[in-house]
Amino acid sequence: MKNETSKPWPLWEVFVRSKNGLAHKHAGSLHASDQEMALKNARDVYTRRSEGVSIWVVLSSSVIASSPDDKEPLFAPSDDKAYRHPTFYDIPDDVGHM
Amino acid sequence: MMLDTCDFKTQYVLHLADDALVLGQRLSGWCGHGPILEQDIAISNISLDLIGLARQYYQYAAELIGGDTTEDSLAYFRESREFYNHLIVEQPNGDWGDTMSRQFYFDTFHFFQLQHLTRSEDLRLREIATKALKETTYHAQFSAEWIIRLGDGTKESRKRVQKSITHHFPYALEFFETTEFDKQAHDLNLGPDVRELKDKWIEKVREVLNIATLDDINSDAVAKKGGKRGIHSEEHGLILAEMQSVARSYPDAKW
Numbered sequence: 161m162k163n164e165t166s167k168p169w170p171l172w173e174v175f176v177r178s179k180n181g182l183a184h185k186h187a188g189s190l191h192a193s194d195q196e197m198a199l200k201n202a203r204d205v206y207t208r209r210s211e212g213v214s215i216w217v218v219l220s221s222s223v224i225a226s227s228p229d230d231k232e233p234l235f236a237p238s239d240d241k242a243y244r245h246p247t248f249y250d251i252p253d254d255v256g257h258m
Numbered sequence: 259m260m261l262d263t264c265d266f267k268t269q270y271v272l273h274l275a276d277d278a279l280v281l282g283q284r285l286s287g288w289c290g291h292g293p294i295l296e297q298d299i300a301i302s303n304i305s306l307d308l309i310g311l312a313r314q315y316y317q318y319a320a321e322l323i324g325g326d327t328t329e330d331s332l333a334y335f336r337e338s339r340e341f342y343n344h345l346i347v348e349q350p351n352g353d354w355g356d357t358m359s360r361q362f363y364f365d366t367f368h369f370f371q372l373q374h375l376t377r378s379e380d381l382r383l384r385e386i387a388t389k390a391l392k393e394t395t396y397h398a399q400f401s402a403e404w405i406i407r408l409g410d411g412t413k414e415s416r417k418r419v420q421k422s423i424t425h426h427f428p429y430a431l432e433f434f435e436t437t438e439f440d441k442q443a444h445d446l447n448l449g450p451d452v453r454e455l456k457d458k459w460i461e462k463v464r465e466v467l468n469i470a471t472l473d474d475i476n477s478d479a480v481a482k483k484g485g486k487r488g489i490h491s492e493e494h495g496l497i498l499a500e501m502q503s504v505a506r507s508y509p510d511a512k513w
């Protein structure tokens with residue numbers, strides 16, 4: 161017998177791979193009591209219109225997020241470094257997803 | 259459309275359709291009332307799968323009957339006495355444990371039934387079953403996991419789901435009662451001999467009940483039967499009243 165007190169189900173983050181070869185992309189979040197239920201719920205909530213071929217679920221509490229206050233030191237320095245973008249090359253159409 | 263006015267094959271297809279429709283209609287009652295949003299979506303999806311399955315069977319039955327029979331006339335303009343669904347699918351939703359125990363027994367049977375129907379002599383039944391088997395595999399996992407979660411959950415959830423599991427068991431035994439249309443369908447290699455599905459069903463049910471720490475099945479239980487012969491509970495009339503009222507009030511209504 162597990163804990164008898166009623167507490168809200170934990171929150172999970174859902175990542176869906178829309179087709180093979182693409183990366184899993186964050187789709188949203190949901191509540192579930194355990195990992196099997198989280199996968200099933202994710203299937204029902206986020207893939208009912210054939211959006212996916214694979215699902216990852218992760219406890220939201222396991223996600224380490226950057227702080228909005230650190231936005232400047234983290235991201236601003238790259239704004240003036242355009243040479244880091246591969247925009248000076250012509251990418252052949254056959255390459256596909258880059 | 260009483261049993262004796264259409265052939266056995268049509269009766270058999272109607273029987274398959276009626277199970278899916280009545281349970282689909284029952285589950286739709288959860289829409290907007292699920293314990294949480296995610297479960298609301300899940301159970302409504304299952305409801306829609308079943309109603310979609312019912313439509314395919316009714317369309318086939320309508321073709322077999324011919325004339326101006328349509329899937330709608332079969333769903334909305336037959337009386338309770340003319341429905342051949344199992345009694346279990348018309349049982350009330352009750353609490354989540356009641357709904358899940360009804361679903362678990364049905365899904366487990368439905369899975370084995372469809373598995374057999376994918377090898378039917380009848381091409382149309384084979385096609386319908388092949389598609390439905392994928393959906394039902396998911397339904398069966400979903401409801402079995404819930405039985406385990408509730409059984410091996412809290413003291414309260416265990417007590418309540420045990421009551422539902424015990425209550426629905428005699429209804430589930432109707433799955434293995436053979437009617438004339440079952441016999442004929444089996445003789446024509448359309449569908450399974452339902453009696454032969456019983457061992458597999460019992461084995462799977464036992465396995466899940468055991469993991470769920472629930473009591474073993476009562477092997478002395480006697481089947482509650484009648485549904486497959488059109489003899490239903492009072493509940494059935496209420497389901498039809500709600501489901502059929504719009505179609506009967508406005509028979510020529512179009513979307």
